[in-house]
Amino acid sequence: MSILVIADHDNGSLKPVTLNVLAAATAIGGDIDVLVAGEGCGAAAEAASKAAGVAKVLVADNAAYGHQLAENLSLLVADLGKGYSHVLTSAGTTGKDFLPRVAALLDVAQISDIIKVESADTFVRPIYAGNAIATVQSSDAIKVITVRGTAFDPVAAEGGSAAVEAIDNVQDAGISTFVGQEMAESDRPELTAAEIVISGGRGMQNGDNFAMLEKVADKLGAAMGASRAAVDAGFVPNDMQVGQTGKIVAPNLYIAVGISGAIQHLAGMSGSKVIVAINKDEEAPIFQVADYGLVADLFDAVPELEAAL
Amino acid sequence: MKVLVAVKRVIDYNVKVRVKADNSDVDLTNIKMAMNPFCEIAVEEAVRLKEKGIASEIVVVSIGPKVAQEQIRTALALGADRGILVETDEQVQSLQAAKILKAIVDEEQPQLVILGKQSIDSDNNQTGQMLAALAGMGQGTFASEVVVEGDKVNVTREVDGGLMTVGLNLPAVVTTDLRLNEPRYASLPNIMKAKKKPLDTKSPADYGVELSASLTTLKVEEPAKRSAGIKVADVAELVDKLKNEAKVI
Numbered sequence: 001m002s003i004l005v006i007a008d009h010d011n012g013s014l015k016p017v018t019l020n021v022l023a024a025a026t027a028i029g030g031d032i033d034v035l036v037a038g039e040g041c042g043a044a045a046e047a048a049s050k051a052a053g054v055a056k057v058l059v060a061d062n063a064a065y066g067h068q069l070a071e072n073l074s075l076l077v078a079d080l081g082k083g084y085s086h087v088l089t090s091a092g093t094t095g096k097d098f099l100p101r102v103a104a105l106l107d108v109a110q111i112s113d114i115i116k117v118e119s120a121d122t123f124v125r126p127i128y129a130g131n132a133i134a135t136v137q138s139s140d141a142i143k144v145i146t147v148r149g150t151a152f153d154p155v156a157a158e159g160g161s162a163a164v165e166a167i168d169n170v171q172d173a174g175i176s177t178f179v180g181q182e183m184a185e186s187d188r189p190e191l192t193a194a195e196i197v198i199s200g201g202r203g204m205q206n207g208d209n210f211a212m213l214e215k216v217a218d219k220l221g222a223a224m225g226a227s228r229a230a231v232d233a234g235f236v237p238n239d240m241q242v243g244q245t246g247k248i249v250a251p252n253l254y255i256a257v258g259i260s261g262a263i264q265h266l267a268g269m270s271g272s273k274v275i276v277a278i279n280k281d282e283e284a285p286i287f288q289v290a291d292y293g294l295v296a297d298l299f300d301a302v303p304e305l306e307a308a309l
Numbered sequence: 310m311k312v313l314v315a316v317k318r319v320i321d322y323n324v325k326v327r328v329k330a331d332n333s334d335v336d337l338t339n340i341k342m343a344m345n346p347f348c349e350i351a352v353e354e355a356v357r358l359k360e361k362g363i364a365s366e367i368v369v370v371s372i373g374p375k376v377a378q379e380q381i382r383t384a385l386a387l388g389a390d391r392g393i394l395v396e397t398d399e400q401v402q403s404l405q406a407a408k409i410l411k412a413i414v415d416e417e418q419p420q421l422v423i424l425g426k427q428s429i430d431s432d433n434n435q436t437g438q439m440l441a442a443l444a445g446m447g448q449g450t451f452a453s454e455v456v457v458e459g460d461k462v463n464v465t466r467e468v469d470g471g472l473m474t475v476g477l478n479l480p481a482v483v484t485t486d487l488r489l490n491e492p493r494y495a496s497l498p499n500i501m502k503a504k505k506k507p508l509d510t511k512s513p514a515d516y517g518v519e520l521s522a523s524l525t526t527l528k529v530e531e532p533a534k535r536s537a538g539i540k541v542a543d544v545a546e547l548v549d550k551l552k553n554e555a556k557v558i
């Protein structure tokens with residue numbers, strides 16, 4: 001078995017989720033190579049070479065991969081992937097974007113968002129917004145897989161000493177260009193990797209009231225999330241959305257404030273270790289999954305919580 | 310220009326699914342079905358492009374059982390011009406769906422293909438990307454804004470951390486995110502008119518696609534149930550429990 005893991009990175013640094021994907025690769029077993037494709041991505045490659053269990057790091061450093069456009073990246077990965085039994089990456093927006101293209105180019109199925117490795121050809125993944133769990137077996141020669149990072153404990157970031165090898169494989173499909181980006185600025189921990197997440201929903205009433213949650217988040221060192229209702233109402237930007245169509249989180253502690261607990265929201269956070277719900281409606285579905293529920297007006301309870309911490 | 314929209318018949322998003330007792334699949338008997346929410350957004354976007362004078366014809370396609378006609382009729386009532394149902398009672402996996410759509414793209418030669426980013430049943434998020442790869446087209450996935458300018462389309466995408474805009478040569482594939490638009494409702498007169506719009510029925514074999522798939526579902530189970538929690542009386546008790554019982558803060 002030989003496994004190719006495509007690293008998540010922003011050129012300058014390796015994203016922590018790569019270590020979770022490496023854990024899934026380790027569970028499959030075999031030699032693990034990591035591909036770092038980007039522009040000026042030497043530092044990310046260096047970091048990947050230190051991760052536990054990595055045999056070799058391949059670096060494709062070229063302007064064609066600078067923004068990881070799916071059209072170019074998928075040609076590179078499909079080309080390299082022919083030599084491997086498994087091709088893995090994280091189920092972030094980059095992985096979801098380019099990997100199905102790789103699968104189609106290799107004429108194999110893709111297995112999305114796995115949460116468990118049963119064996120080298122059998123994997124477990126949630127379907128129907130996490131309301132059912134499917135075990136699927138693949139007969140393809142190359143298994144192309146995206147991994148739900150929160151479902152695997154990360155491998156050690158230090159201690160490895162893999163060889164770093166530059167590869168000169170430039171694939172430019174010439175059909176897409178990067179135009180621009182608008183990234184949300186935040187000093188808080190990244191939502192999908194945070195130990196504690198505090199999320200607000202429609203009950204917050206407006207964007208200004210999220211300042212109350214920020215104060216609690218600061219005291220706990222928590223990341224901030226939101227329900228779709230809060231995003232759609234314009235309270236907070238969309239990248240804060242937790243749920244089936246947003247981010248999947250599984251922190252140690254998830255605090256849901258003014259969130260009713262629709263199926264689609266639960267899909268994104270029901271893997272959390274401890275769930276706290278603060279809601280004034282005691283019939284809200286969120287209380288059916290909450291370990292600790294507080295039936296109270298959030299405008300009283302949240303400042304009290306901040307004061308108590 | 311011609312726009313092709315793919316729609317899927319799925320369980321209504323409000324329904325709580327149940328797993329069959331034999332763990333073979335989820336139970337869909339007598340369950341309310343509907344158009345996949347992301348596909349509704351795809352139809353709406355196509356209709357808006359037509360209203361702006363950019364799209365000249367909207368062809369809507371669905372792959373599925375005979376009853377998937379209902380979802381095509383819904384799309385026709387919302388403003389699509391004609392429909393194609395690729396009828397099969399088999400479960401169709403993403404790669405096979407993408408191959409059928411690729412054959413339809415070859416035949417219809419649309420400038421833009423719009424799909425939902427994922428169906429809420431299989432949660433795969435693959436078909437649009439696979440179609441784009443097979444057709445050699447650029448892709449704008451998870452779109453929250455689509456701007457067609459001449460022979461190019463700029464797509465603003467919802468990515469981890471914010472928004473990213475890509476420029477694609479036409480023809481191209483776009484997959485919709487929830488915030489792209491708010492789909493309209495079909496009016497009764499439009500529903501009546503939709504009944505007269507053309508709807509072709511085809512089979513996967515007409516497009517030379519074999520449905521034999523490489524993925525087998527071994528079992529489908531209920532997710533692990535969370536144990537019932539407790540209600541606390543006030544904030545002080547909550548903080549105490551989190552510190553001393555759950556030990557998470």
